[in-house]
Amino acid sequence: MTADRQPLVVVGDVLLDQDVSGTATRLAPDAPVPVVEVSGEHSRPGGAGLAAALAAREGRDVVLVCALGSDEASEAVRAMLPAGVRLVEIPFEGALPVKTRVLVEGRPLVRVDRGGGTPGPPGAGVRAALAGARAVLVADYGQGTAAAVRGALAEAARRLPLVWDPHPRGPRPVPGARLVTPNGREARHFLREDRPGDAAVPAEGDDSLRAHRTRGALLAERWLAGSVAVTLGERGAVLTRADSDDALYVPVAGCGEGDPCGAGDCFAATAAGVLADGGLPEEAVGRAAEAAAAFVTGGGLRAEGPGAGGPRATRTPPAGRAGAGGAGDVGHAGDPWALVDAVRARGGTVVAAGGCFDLLHAGHVQFLENARRTGDCLIVCVNSDASIRRLKGPGRPLNPAADRMRVLAGLGCVDAVLEFGEDTPEALLRRLRPDVWVKGGDYRVDDLPEAAALREWGGQTLVLPYLDGRSTTELARRAAFARP
Template sequence: MTSSHLNFSGKHILVVGDVMLDRYWHGGTSRISPEAPVQVVKVSEIEDRPGGAANVALGLAKLGVPVTLVGVVGADDNAQSLEAALVKEGVNCEFVVAPSLPTITKLRVISRHQQLIRLDFEENTHTQVETAAVAEKVAQLLPAMSAVIFSDYAKGCLTGVAELIALANNAGVPSFVDPKGNDFSIYRGATLVKPNLLEFETIVGKCANLAEIQARAEALRAQFGWQALLVTRGEDGLVLFEEGKAPFRLATAAKEVFDVTGAGDTVVAVLAAVYCTSKRFTDAVDYANQAAGYVVGKLGTASITAQTLDAIMFARTHSSNFGVLSPEQVKEQIRLAQANGEKVVFTNGCFDILHPGHVAYMKQAKALGDKLIVAVNTDASVQRLKGPTRPINDLKHRMAVLEGLGAIDWVTWFDEDTPLELIQQLTPDVLVKGGDYSIDTIVGADHVIENGGEVKVLTFVDGYSTTKIVEKISGE
């Protein structure tokens, strides 16, 4: 499956669990309070993001999977903010409103990319009324679903999870559980359960080595009738225990860990989505591992698109030193090249239909240094820039063609509208753009110059452009 596109057409996943609002206050710190020995943060930006089970649903929506979310919220403004953020991303919300409870909210104060404090607003007092209402919604929705995810944060929404799993089994819908607590018997009969190592050892006791993890995992899986048990072990990777098969181990895909917030949500979302397509747990775990490696390199709760995930898997099948590489792999190659005294050149573009102008431009760019990186807009990024009919060629095809040009050493990608974040991550020695740009209008120029690099503007060969080619084809 790793050689083909992720395709979630015809799938629909139900997420049930503890929804919450992650609120971030961002600001600078320049002094200590005269009232107490604490930093004063001047808040300049307030950001709201879906958290908990809502982040799982958001992750599925970002992947392009139709998703419905069931959870319990209060009758308050935070519930409205949460639902608005989810609906904007395409999530269908089926919330149970509990007027006596607040919407669970976690407030984080961030300064200079560091979290200073977290404040939680919650009451774990769900009643039988809410539990019954959740079960009623799930029973109504299950027949149309390809899978269901139970995202348990021990906040009360999944008090009746045993009944919900039974409903899923009766409907023939596979269930994926992200568990919490010290009693896993409530998840009996689930398709796959995904604890992290701490959650797993809370149930089975401290494990001295992998052999003990394996023995206790197999026993636990058999005891509760799960088809599969996935234990995530942080920097030690993941281990899948599947009925009738040898353990499947993967090393962590993370290159840099910036923030682990929401990584578990990403894993369970990708697990369920890929399993719906391939029906193989090993495929699902492989993709989930790569997705987790991507999001832990981002600040806060991050998501990954299907295109980015597909590109990561595509890059993994290529040479580890040249050709199509992930941004993280390219960063390592740049570090090695610069350590050897080599000058690294960076350029970017859509490169939808490669033409002689592009080829000449690449040769000029390569002549400015020793190694050339070409960063390509993902399909979603091209659509935002060029319109819904573009690109003509998808990301993997565009990267494969560029890879074949002798002037190019590395091809990578970015999902944003501009390559600014990627340029800041890679810090090339030379930044190159083609066309009528002035240096002060080139994205990333300030960063490169501030770090001792240079910025160059090259002229494209006249008479060639992808737009003209497309117009010519359309006119024939």
């Protein structure tokens, strides 16, 4: 096997997933429960089987190490795995778990779980598969496979990228894992189990990005992991390390309406693929968040087919703002300071973003939409005309401050707009004291002079990229050379 054909090896618990779809228009006469008239049934590999199928969607060689038996559910999974997935089996005593969801108009009504068993000892084939891997994804569903293979996984983590998608009933990740991907609920659980009563652990009900960052860093330290990405559904993910105060917030352009089941497997499979190709954790988490959002928006599991090889989805932008400080609270003509006080009184998160915003373009809009998702209100801090002239030179700005502020205030994701005349917004931020300060572009947090001020009151600084190929300078150049 050549280096460029080394597979991604997925290790974990395989399930058989079943969806029973129908409609419910009446209650049963003998009990106050809905009667579901079934219109269709659909089965597919679940758990690590789904993660492997998703990883193989774009032609990647995938080896799935899992426990399968001789029962009907195991045979069904073997038959449904796509051709790009090669099986390395571990003996299994019992019946493969079957997870059945009853869906009414696309929404789960009830779930029924049955089956279960115990994986046997891994054979030589498992070690051979890991020895030939380019990267490893552990898709743990708490059924015992990760524990059975733990020794071989610990050895693999010392020499190649390993992504661990943990489960509350499973073992903790092996030391040296390149990336661990708990969701927000799982991160709370692991810290509750590992560090009960620790004052450094955020309160259970704290859903702020700062709390998720702290939980991720504590888990990275506890697990001796290279990095931890706490996934937050439609809010994106927070990537942290044990040895750094900085965190990378990775938003998504909007998940839209859809079935989130399987999105975590899509996230982990995508991240493992990026690391297998030599990418960094930051790139892996960014692409994984986008892929998971597209998966949900595109119909999720229902669009994937039995082997999870269906069409890739495209994202749709969110409609307006949501959450505290929502649409209509305060516009340009309102009182931003009153808005900030009201949001803080409700225990919300105040977000500020800054820039020139001369010739507002699609990159700006995506940046501001993503910034708004990080908290409960968004205050945009805009450079004055004199400030822009000092920074950009003669001929700028193209639009005066009053016009730029009016356009920004008209965006659904912007709650209020403030102007500052200095070269940096530090003085304004000291008055505003936001919980989160967001800057767009190719900066590093340490390069922003205002980042030090944010740390004084416990605020967090985030850098979010603009859309590639969009810039005010380029738009102005094109307009200047456009023919009438």
